[in-house]
Amino acid sequence: MLTLALRNLLHRPGRTLLIVLAIAAILAEILVLEGFMTGTYQQLRRAVLSRGSDVVLAQKGVHNFVATRSILRQQVRTEVEALAGVVATHPLAVLSLVYVRGERRMPIIVFVYDDTGGPRRLAVGQLPQSDGAIAIDQSIAQRFGLAPGDTFTLSAYDFTVSGVTKGEAAIMTPFAFITFDTLIDFYFNSDVGSDIAAFPLLSFLFVDAAPGLAPATLAARIEAAVPDVSARLPADLARNDENLGRELFAPILNVLLGLSYTAGALAIGLFMFAAVRARQRVLGVLRALGFTTRHLIGAILGEALMLTAMAIPLGVLIAAGLGRLIERLDPVYLLPITEPEALFRTAGVAVIMAVAGALVPLRALMRLDPATAFRG
Amino acid sequence: MLNWTLRELLLAPQQLVASVAAVAGAFLLVLFFEGVFAGESVQIVALIDKTDADVWVMQKGVGNMHMTTSFVSDWKVDAVAEVEGVAKATPILYMNTTIEAGGRNWFSYVVGVEANDPRVGPWQMAAGAAHPSPGGAVVPEIFASDAGLKLGDTVRIGGRDFRVDGFSRDTFSMANSISFVSFGDLADLMNSLGAVSYILVDAKPGVDPQALADRIKAQVENVNALPRAVFVAHDYSIAVQMGLNIIWIMTLIGGALAVLLTGFVVYSHVTERERELAVMKALGVHNRSIYAAMCAQALIIGGLAFILSLALMAAAMPLTAVLAPKISLAITADAVMRVGATALAVSLVAAVIPVRRIVSVDPVTAFQQ
Known part of the structure; x- marks a missing residue:
């Protein structure tokens, strides 16, 4: 039945290409x-x-680095430096x-x-x-057309x-660095000067341990x-931040992924349904020759899996291209497309989508009359 | 030709339904993605919008509430209150932090409100007190379902224990959950004694908010003052700008997918009916008419898919609110128009896909066995 499925695919290469492209587009989106x-x-x-x-x-009590506020007493530094092992x-x-800048805000x-x-x-500079120098991430530089030497006005x-730094951003927010x-100078010369008492001077303190001392x-x-x-x-902080990110984004992304999987299964179902309709007479001949519904389902399933197998590498290529495009358009995003875990998961889901899609024309296959083969 | 197109489509109703459903799936993905960003954008401005102060006063150089910090010396609350046209000036504190309970962590903006002043607070309650007493907090009700919290239980905000006084509704979103604690508690937590974050100004009847904001800026040193509508627009634009590129790419992918699906259906129709097309050509029907029929077919599929995706999105919004309450969805006229335009473009591009096949159909095949 696999040979039959393969021949069907090669019989109409234009149609096969369209289907492969469509499945690849779904996989790319996922x-x-x-x-x-x-x-x-x-x-x-x-x-x-x-x-x-x-x-x-x-x-005390702050267990995250990003998306949280932490203020330490200035004296903490002296107290910690006095400890053994620091x-x-x-x-x-x-x-x-x-x-x-103008109507744009970041x-x-x-x-x-x-x-x-x-x-x-x-990246540059x-x-x-x-004094007064700032290193900005390329996502800021690119969005506002800034380069080393340019003026960057914040709070007047x-x-x-x-x-210009590379890859310094999180949760769609770029980082900038000053000393x-x-x-x-910023506190005293900018508009925040008169309210300086409330502004943080020490949020976190990074500590180097003595050699041989476990952190x-x-x-x-x-x-x-x-x-x-x-x-x-x-x-530990990195893990906490990641968990916070999962708490924030996972519900939405999981729904979007669920929608994508459904759309994918529907699309594959459409292709397989069309394939069964287009080849009713051939399938009728096979039934007349003694092939069972199980054989025919096997052929359709084989075809769906072959199409998906062809679409997977293409989908990865399209996704990698889109990922690069998004990162280039807006470097605040990071889209690592070729992470093995995500690739395997998507390939696995693609196979499930193919199987689910192949079941769509099941009823048509079961009702297939061998007499179809002999009709004009 | 239009009759032929309609008849052909209706001859295989299951295939039509499958095509429309598959293309609608692609459009729904785009709409849902846009809906999430629109929903989040609406939630980002919820506090400003629902609090309904006429003017917001903040640190000079600050023009937003979301993802920013504002500090104003507390003596400026009295200075603002004395400006002509101000009926009332209410200070709040505001910080972003994580809230922990039952082994779960949520990102939240925490608002410190005066305990004896109901001017600011949650706008809709699920249970408990709307205004936190010292040591208490009003948190989004989703925290309750996530961590099994009950009134009187303890949550940790910025590393400090708070008793849950109330559960609020409509205050949770991915990027902008809002919790309320007493002003004094938050001042302790932020080490910000002597400062407030924002001052909410109620104007006297008949006073224009923009004129009042200008007057406050002129009379109180180093503050910015914005009418509510402008302040809302600033925060809304941040949310929209943050999601712009990713929405554009998702629309591109969804559009490409819809082109391929619609193109496939039209292409299948052409290849399945080569003999009929050959007969038509032999009878003198021009390629132009056949292209028009293909366009009509694609437009019907695209149009139906667009309508179905809108209907599914409309159904998804209340369903999501019940089944996945963490997701804020909203649909905007912009998004509908963008997806509508995509559907039109998709249909026209998809109709081009089978052109070569149509051109290559030889009228002679009509007479061959």
């Missing part, structure tokens, strides 16, 4: 959604893991601001860092070392773009000595 989900979780994990250090201190500490402040998370916690990769303070000297041990030691902080390993 893979883009999967990529969006995977990319979102990766970005959330990277947000803290890219900042470096062994232990991260946050306000080699160095690196302060980080986090501000949520909105960049406005929320931005500004990381204020000292010597650790800055951007990992620069340099780190923001001088004119920063100078020193560099503490610039932060002080978890150091974290426990810090929590015991400084009661108003939470000490977490970067990997």
Whole structure:
């Protein structure tokens, strides 16, 4: 029956190509959604893991790095540095601001860092070392046509773009980086100056452990000595942020994926139904020759699976192209299409869709009369 | 030819239904995706919209509430209240954080409200008190179903325990869930004594909000003041801009899928009826007329699919509210028009797919066995 299915596919290559393209489009759409989900979780994990250090201190009870507010007392740094096993500490402040130009608005998370916690990769330019310098992510640079040397006005303070970073964004929000000297200057010279008391100067403190000291041990030691902080390993915060992302996005993306699977099964069902209708006489001949309904279902199923098997690599290619296109159009998104887990899951679902779709013309096959073969 | 087109379509009603359903599935995906972004955009401005203050006052340089921070010294509340035309000035605190309960974590904006002032708070309640007392919190009712919370249970907000005083409705969304605690509790949590986040201004009767906002900006140093409608528009535009590119790509994929599905159906009709087409050609029917019939067929499928997708979307909205209450859906005229235009374009492009097949049909085949 597989030979029959293969011959059917090759008999009308134009039709086969159309079907393969359509199934590939569905798979591409599913893979883009999967990529969006995977990319979102990766970005959330990277947000803290890219900042470096062994232990991260946050306000007591704060267990996330992204999408939460943490304020530490300035003295925490001195208290922690006095503890055994602490080699160095690196302060980080986090501000949520909105960049406005004309009618366009973009929320931005500004990381204020000292010597650790800055951007990992620069696409162009340099780190923001001088006063008033800011490194912006390429998603900001691209959307607003900014380059090193340009002025970047936030809260009425004119920063100078020193560099453009790559891959510094999470939950559709790009990051920007400044130093503490610039932060002080920003507070005093911008419109926020008079209300500075409420603004954070220390959100997180990154701690380097002495060689040979387990970061978890150091974290426990810090929590015991400084009661108003939470000490977490970067990997723990990354996992918490990822879980928060799942809590946020999973319900919606799962519904969208469910809709895509249904649309895919419907489309494959349409193709198989059309195939049975178009070949009624051939199928009637087969019945007249003694082939059972089971054989015919096997042939239709084989055809659906072959079509899907041809569509999978094409779907992956289309999805990879679309993923690159989206990332290029708006680098705030990360769409890793070729993650093995998502690929296997999508391929598995594609097979299920093919089987479900192949069952659509089941009734027509069961009612097929062998006499059809002898009608004019 | 139109009669032939209709007859041909109706000759195989099951195939027509399957085609329309499959293409509608592609359109529904696009509509649903747009609906999610529109729904989230509406929820993002829910607090500003439902609170219904005439003017919002915030830190100078700030023009949004979503994903931003605003701090204004608390003495400015009195300064704003003294501006001519102000009936009442109400401060709130506002921060984003995570809320934990029953092993679950939710992202939420937390609003600190004066305990004795009902000016701000949840606009719809499911259970309990609408206004949190000190040490208490009003949280979205979805938290209750997610974590099995009851009134009086404990949630952790920003690492501190709060008693659940009430469950609010219409305050949960993916990007903008809102919880309420007392002003003093949030000030402690934020270490923001002496500051407020926003000041809500009620204008005296007959006072124009825009003129009042301008007056406040002129008379109170380092603040921004926006009429409610402008403030809503600012936050709404952030949400829309964040989703613009991804919506465009999803529309592209859904549109391409619909083109292929519709094209397949029209192509199948042509290949199945080559003999009929050959007879028509032999009888003098021009290719032009056959193309028109194919276009009509594609337009009928595209049109029916579009209508079906709208109907499914309309049915999905109340169903989603019941079955998946975490998803906020809304449908906008823009989205409907965009998908409608896509359906039209899809139909016309799909009709082009079988052109080569039509051209290659030889009238002589009509007379061959």
